[in-house]
Amino acid sequence: MPLVERLVGGHLAEKRGDRVCYLDADLGAVTYTGLYEAIRGYAGALRARGVQPGTRGVVVADDSVATVVAVLGLWWHGCTPVPVSHMLTEPEISFIVRDCAARFLHLDAPAAKQLALGARFAALPRLTGDEVRQAFQTGGPAAVGGGRRASEPASFPADAEVLVQYTSGSTGTPKGVRHGLTGIRAALDGFGSVLALTPEDVVLSTAKLSFGYGFGNSLLLPLAAGAGVILLRGGVDVYVLAAALRRHRPSVFFSVPRVYAALLDWTETGCGCDLESVRLCVSAGEHLPQELGERFHTTFGVPLLNGLGATEVVHIVVATRPERTTPGSLGLPVPGVTVTVRDAEGREVPDGAEGRLHVAGPSVMLGYLDRPESTARTLAECGAYTGDIAARAADGSIRYLCRADDLLNLGGFKVSPREIETAARRAHGVADCAVVGSVDANGLEQAIAYAVPSAGVSAEDLRRAITQALREHLAPFKRPARVEVLDALPVTSTGKVARFTLRAAAGRR
Amino acid sequence: MSTVHDQAISERLRGIVASVLEIDEDAVPPAALFYEDLAADSLEKVEIAARVERAFGVRLSAGDAVQLRSVNDAVALLRRKGVATGPAEGGR
Numbered sequence: 001m002p003l004v005e006r007l008v009g010g011h012l013a014e015k016r017g018d019r020v021c022y023l024d025a026d027l028g029a030v031t032y033t034g035l036y037e038a039i040r041g042y043a044g045a046l047r048a049r050g051v052q053p054g055t056r057g058v059v060v061a062d063d064s065v066a067t068v069v070a071v072l073g074l075w076w077h078g079c080t081p082v083p084v085s086h087m088l089t090e091p092e093i094s095f096i097v098r099d100c101a102a103r104f105l106h107l108d109a110p111a112a113k114q115l116a117l118g119a120r121f122a123a124l125p126r127l128t129g130d131e132v133r134q135a136f137q138t139g140g141p142a143a144v145g146g147g148r149r150a151s152e153p154a155s156f157p158a159d160a161e162v163l164v165q166y167t168s169g170s171t172g173t174p175k176g177v178r179h180g181l182t183g184i185r186a187a188l189d190g191f192g193s194v195l196a197l198t199p200e201d202v203v204l205s206t207a208k209l210s211f212g213y214g215f216g217n218s219l220l221l222p223l224a225a226g227a228g229v230i231l232l233r234g235g236v237d238v239y240v241l242a243a244a245l246r247r248h249r250p251s252v253f254f255s256v257p258r259v260y261a262a263l264l265d266w267t268e269t270g271c272g273c274d275l276e277s278v279r280l281c282v283s284a285g286e287h288l289p290q291e292l293g294e295r296f297h298t299t300f301g302v303p304l305l306n307g308l309g310a311t312e313v314v315h316i317v318v319a320t321r322p323e324r325t326t327p328g329s330l331g332l333p334v335p336g337v338t339v340t341v342r343d344a345e346g347r348e349v350p351d352g353a354e355g356r357l358h359v360a361g362p363s364v365m366l367g368y369l370d371r372p373e374s375t376a377r378t379l380a381e382c383g384a385y386t387g388d389i390a391a392r393a394a395d396g397s398i399r400y401l402c403r404a405d406d407l408l409n410l411g412g413f414k415v416s417p418r419e420i421e422t423a424a425r426r427a428h429g430v431a432d433c434a435v436v437g438s439v440d441a442n443g444l445e446q447a448i449a450y451a452v453p454s455a456g457v458s459a460e461d462l463r464r465a466i467t468q469a470l471r472e473h474l475a476p477f478k479r480p481a482r483v484e485v486l487d488a489l490p491v492t493s494t495g496k497v498a499r500f501t502l503r504a505a506a507g508r509r
Numbered sequence: 510m511s512t513v514h515d516q517a518i519s520e521r522l523r524g525i526v527a528s529v530l531e532i533d534e535d536a537v538p539p540a541a542l543f544y545e546d547l548a549a550d551s552l553e554k555v556e557i558a559a560r561v562e563r564a565f566g567v568r569l570s571a572g573d574a575v576q577l578r579s580v581n582d583a584v585a586l587l588r589r590k591g592v593a594t595g596p597a598e599g600g601r
Binding site for chain 2: 110234235236237238239240242243246262266271464467468471472476477479
């Protein structure tokens with residue numbers, strides 16, 4: 001069955017077409033029938049623009065129904081959607097458009113960025129989020145794409161690439177993760193069966209569609225179940241969340257430990273945050289410290305499912321079960337997934353021993369786009385290394401320990417310290433700079449930038465210049481928590497920056 | 510309805526935003542959206558709201574703070590909260 005039929009069309013056949021699938025900031029409630037019509041119109045517009053099936057289309061957008069229509073419209077037409085965050089900088093987005101050899105652009109970004117991207121890729125056919133919204137508002141969903149509805153949705157072969165999601169590489173250059181149709185289906189059958197959403201559920205996710213976790217939360221899993229989704233546009237802070245929780249009363253809430261910590265801190269200052277409607281909270285993206293999980297349970301009394309996933313395996317592959325959410329544990333592999341812990345040579349280590357987390361099963365990616373060496377490092381022993389260090393207990397449950405690589409995990413976003421250093425060095429007056437990971441009061445990883453001023457530059461001027469450069473050249477979620485100025489960076493006996501000394505110093509504060 | 514009083518409030522708010530984001534006040538046009546135009550993150554937004562509460566002696570609900578999207582929005586919000594009809598405009 002084509003993907004769009006499994007996710008949308010099937011609900012029409014089951015007489016659920018009039019149920020709401022999305023609540024959108026601009027379009028209000030959109031039904032499954034409405035979504036189906038809009039996707040069909042979008043696919044018709046792709047055909048009319050001469051977009052060839054089998055090519056890739058980049059979708060630069062915040063969360064909205066227009067974004068979902070673009071992704072599903074590309075699938076209908078037989079193309080591979082490549083969702084990209086509108087918060088990335090224009091050079092980053094341009095890199096991705098070129099890297100994946102995109103033949104189509106869906107643009108729904110802040111005005112200046114959208115204008116620049118439109119000019120840079122003037123030769124590519126495109127549609128905008130505004131065009132989709134306008135059609136919806138003036139002529140209803142059937143007017144999307146100018147009313148040139150496509151006929152049947154395309155069928156992908158089982159081994160075809162159907163989705164490319166970009167993730168940070170160790171040097172900061174993003175890598176495209178290629179997913180096959182089999183992998184997407186496996187995610188629906190795997191974590192989807194643990195979550196067991198029903199058409200009565202309404203989900204809310206703070207992770208956006210342009211990231212693997214959010215794509216599963218707000219598109220794959222709820223649509224497969226015929227559930228409803230609340231889409232949040234713009235920045236997501238505690239106020240936006242508290243207002244959305246109160247107003248839309250979701251039954252399942254997906255977020256990251258960093259946001260759960262912010263909700264707890266805010267609630268403990270006496271501001272009410274209402275999770276009354278929520279039957280299940282899901283935490284993934286970064287490590288959930290045991291204390292934070294326990295504090296959440298005490299304050300809100302809602303089960304908090306703790307999961308571990310990776311872009312390379314589509315979504316969550318290890319998770320505690322909704323009925324048994326043991327704080328501190330990651331629980332068990334989801335159905336269809338085999339998880340082992342392995343040493344540097346790829347051999348399994350005994351239960352209880354630390355090692356590299358290895359995931360095998362049909363949700364493992366096809367590979368990185370045009371990165372054979374990275375692919376060979378990650379895809380080995382008939383599965384994928386997630387880049388996490390973990391241990392397995394005798395009962396099969398998994399305990400997370402740390403990252404295996406240099407990447408920082410900032411609220412679920414993997415960020416290379418080198419990428420932050422490069423952006424910081426663009427400020428005037430930087431003689432030296434190093435970025436290290438540290439742990440905040442909630443036990444969550446944060447980045448600290450240490451910098452040394454050039455001669456004649458004051459510490460305060462340098463700190464301010466770096467802060468400004470980071471704001472200009474890095475997406476908000478990649479920015480370090482603090483910038484600190486030192487007279488010199490500590491070095492090892494071989495003359496390299498002593499990052500461990502900096503990490504220790506960062507931890508003492 | 511822009512009054513001298515609104516103008517003063519707007520200047521003060523621009524100062525708060527500039528200070529939280531560590532940028533010049535000139536880089537905070539009153540209509541600039543904190544997230545989209547000024548690239549604020551969620552922690553900075555929360556800090557802006559907290560400083561607005563302290564500076565103007567008001568309590569913002571979550572719904573109020575959601576509407577705090579730019580300096581202009583903040584002026585309108587404070588006016589609704591009664592801040593703009595202070596002693597400076599006595600008699601009106």
